[in-house]
Every structure is written in structure tokens, then in C-alpha cells.
Amino acid sequence: MNATRRRLAVLTASVLIISGAATFAHAADVVIAGPGGLAQEAQRKALFEPAAKALGWTFEEDTSQSWTEARAQVDAGAVSWDIISLSMGEVQLAVDAGVIIKLPPDIVDRKDFVPGSVNDYCVGNGVYSTVVAFSTKKYGNDGPKSMEDFWDVKKFPGKRGLFRSPRGNLEAAVLALGHTPSEVYDFLSTEEGKKAAFEKIAELKPHAIWWDSGAQATQLVKDGEVDMIYGWNGRLQAAIDDGAPFKINFKDGLLESDCYAVVNGGPHTDNAIKFIKEISKPEYIKDLPKYIPYGGANLKAYAQYDEKTLSRLTSSPENAKQQYPANVDFWGKNGTTLSEAFDNMLLSK
Template structure:
């Protein structure tokens, strides 16, 4: 055989394993969240495990995942999902059941982070947010949010039934432990909408996480509901915003593996890596969401930890969002909300 041809063939054989390096597609909600994940999870995983991460974004829609699961043509491996979508997708067979022996000890995670098809990534909260420079006194909860005489001006709320109905009942004096029990009754739903009627002309509805803080900075609203991570990022940029954690609602985002992924074992390795305390520490330092691994807390600087939803002081008067409630009642309540809002 010609020596030059033999050399080319040998180089090709040597290069083969390099070009065939393992790859994994991880899909998240994008923005600052994805940037933090790239820093804390994707790049270190690639460096340590020699696995190339293809990062993609989506807005949480399940349609594409359902098509992949139904057809067996799976182009996504790991996806970030919110709690209701995780529970619904798991029950519908859209996600792979997880082998927790490959991921970690369940007792190391907060209970809500552990499920058959998902592993909690982080905890986020929706909080009452305001600019103390523009108010005579700090609002103490949702009852003050509803007090347009004491705090005149527009206030921002997320356009949708979820969170909005809970906040209305909290403002009406319902104990946080009783919110979902009451909201599961016709009487409770009517009570929430009657409460919303009181401030309907004063509400400015937001639909993206950036809007409420833009409005607060511009003086378009005097207070608003907002995502805690967005508020802390705005604080770091010099805004004087404050968060009132009393009556806040928190939830988790989770990792899940799309049904039919040919890389389930590799995907579980990635989830295990991303769920380790040191990786979650890096994530929390990049974006202020609470870690799901309880051993992370001790690694986080106190100045950072005090601004997280998982801080004991912040959790004290907070309420977990009831994902199963919204699976059971979400469609009906969203329809009723839209009809009410459009009146």
C-alpha cells in the first residue's frame, strides 16, 4: 500500500474518536438563567467529562416534547420544566423515569425536588417589589398592595390566574395554608375575583419577567409582583428596589429527560453533576435562586444566601405553589381569568 495513503488512513482512524465525542442537548428557558447554567453546569461538565453540550432555549411549551415522545424521534435530551409540566408530562409518559442511584441521595434534596421523572434545579419566588425611595413607608404584604388610598398609583401583576388569584386571597386575609383549599371551591374563586375587582382599574398587567421592573424603574407602577432573581439582578445594577417576602409564592424548576432519548445514562450523569452542591453554589452565585440540594446552603456566602428564596427568614411567611392544584384547575381558572380581565 502506498505509504502516503496508509498514513492518511491511520490519521483518520486516530481522529475518529475525537470527532465522535459524546454530545448532549440540554434545553432551558434562556436569558440570565441559561447564562448561569452555562457557567455553573455546561462548561464545567464539558471540561471534566469531555462531553459537548448543545444548549437550546424554549418557552416551556410541551407540544414539541410530546411529538418527540410520540414519534421516537428525540432531538432533545435534558429539558428544564416547571412543576406542573413535570407532573403532567411524567403521568403522560413524556419523560423518562429516573434512576436515582445514578443521581444522588434523595435525602440530600428538599422534598419538592425529588420525583420519579425530575430533579429540582432551583427554587424561585414571585414577590411583592417596590422602590423605597418613592414610598413613604414599606408595604408589609398583599393587603398593602391592595390599599390604593395609602399607596396611590398603578401596581403591576402578572397577567394570568396563577399567582394573581392566590395574592388576591392573601390580600383578603386568607391564611397561606388555606389558599388552595379555598381556591378549589366556587366560593373561593368568586371571593378572589371580587377582591381583584377592588383594584382592577389600578392594575398594569405584565407578561414577561422584565416588564415589571422596567415599569418600577420608570415610575409607571408604585409596586409590583416580580421574580426574585430579576429583582436581585436589578439591585446589582444599582436599582434601589426592595422585596417583601411576606406572602411570596415559590416553586421549582426541574431537570427531566425526554422519553426516548438514546442518551439517558449520559443525561443522568449530567443531572447528577449539575445537582452536586459545588455546582449549585456556582449557579446560585451567578443568579440568585435557591438551591435544591440542602448541602449547598453551607457553601454559599451569607450576603448571597440572605437574598435567596431558601433563606429561613424569606421562607417563614412564604407559600409553595401547589402544582397539582394548577394541573387540576388551571385550564378552567385561566379561562375565567381571561374573561374577567377582558370585561
């Protein structure tokens, strides 16, 4: 989606959000805007429903694909959401815009959580990775083993699936240029580095199918429309579980976490804080992998998993050590500019 279309989409969403505010504002004890799709379905079953039952509450759900949708509500003074799910990279943007509030320091014990998954404004819910998966039908078990392989269209001919966003793709391009994970963000902090990374991504344009949602990524794999894909591990695993002949390679995966924040001016702020505290407990978090192959941010849940479960979780110790964490500060500072540059790169010849 180019910059103009994105702005129009946000404007349209703003009208819908504001007009629907009365619907949600007083219909339940807490209103949650989640990421939609399989992730929100898993959170509903593992977290929302049992936590609401324990509290004796009712809840309503909506979906959100960007923090700017909550901003539209806040700016209009018509807030219908209490809790919003964000990526950690969006948090500072939402803070700077006055969209979310500071949480009580004792809402969770941070030492129990994946490092970097909790801050003053957001509490981690799920840990996921952007990883490479490849067709075993096309490549057998000798598919791409690194980002350099993913970019090597001579050694590994075929269609690549890539998310229509700079986030993740820029980091992957730096690895494909031969840099180590520890060098990625230093390299991207220079203008020369950004330029080189965009040029590297542009090399794949003739070989790429760009996907816009997790559901689309899953379908591309299931339908065999791509031979390899760089995408969210839970969506790729869902396709594999449905019979797609693909294999995930966790090496060079980009580790990230989503988190829950409280929307400024929501109808049930106190309830929202209490609900986040409740759903962040390990007795709920431990059940997430029953519904989606994402581990929760609360590490106390991991002691209860067997080896089979751990092998599927991107955040398990064995898989996590092959990956590197996303730098949310980098994206907080550069996200808007890089998104515009990415759109321009896709539109250029």
C-alpha cells in the same frame, strides 16, 4: 395571551421545533432546553459548563417556555431535546402526556434537597419565589408589608406589575382577602373560593400592568413604569442590582422550584440522566448565586454561603420562613381550567 393565541403559539412552536430537530439531535453529547434569560445564563455558567468539562462532553442549548413544546416533539416523533427545565407544577401534566420519563431512584439523594423539589420524574435545580417589591423612591421604606397592602390602592396608590397568569396571582388574591397561607389552597379548592379570588384580581385591573416574561418584569422595575410589582425574586433583584430604587419584601412570598426532566425519546437519554446527576451536585449548585439570586435545591450547597449571600436568597432559612410553598398538585389538576378563566377575566369589562 388568550387561549386561542396560546394554542396558535404552541402550534407555531411545534413546526419550528420539529423542523429544527436534526440540527440538535446529534450535534453534542446532550441537548438542554432551559428557561432562557438570566436563569439559563446562570445555569450555563454555574452548572452546564463545569459539569460538561468534568465529563469531557459538549452540550447544546435551546430555550423552552412551556412543557407543551416538548410534547410537540414527542407527538411528532422528532425529539431534539434530551433535558427540559420545568416548573414543579408542570411535571404531572408532562407525565400524563407521556412527555418525560421516570428517572432512576438513585439519581440523587432526596434528603439532601429542598422538600418537594425532587420526585420520580424531575430533579430540582433552582428555588425561587414570587414576591412583592416596591419603589423606595415613592414609598420610602414604608411600602406594602402584606398582600392586603398590595391590593390597597388608597393607602398605596400607584401602578402594580402582575404576571399575566393565574398562577401566583390567585394565591396572592386569597391572602389579600384576609386568609392565611395555610388556608390558601383549601379556599381555592372550592368554586366559591376560585370565584372570590378572580373577583379580587379583577379589582386591580385598572391599576395593573401585565407582564409576560421575566425580562419584561425586570425592565418595568428599572424604567420605573410600576410602583410595586409581584414577580420572581431573581428578576427583581437583578433590577435592584442595576440601580433600581426598589426593595423586596419576602413576606407572603410563594416558594417554588424548577427542575430538570428527561424528554421521552430524546437522542441521548442515558447521557441526559448522567448529566442531571452531575449538575445536581453541591459543588456546582453553590455557584448559582454568583450569577443570579436563586438558591439551588441541593441544601448541601448552603453551608458555604455568607450572610450577605443568604440575605438575597429566597430559599435561605430566614427568608423561607416568611413564605409558603406552592401546591403543585393543585396546579396539576386545575391549571388548564384556571388559565382559561384567567384569560376570560382579563378580557371582561
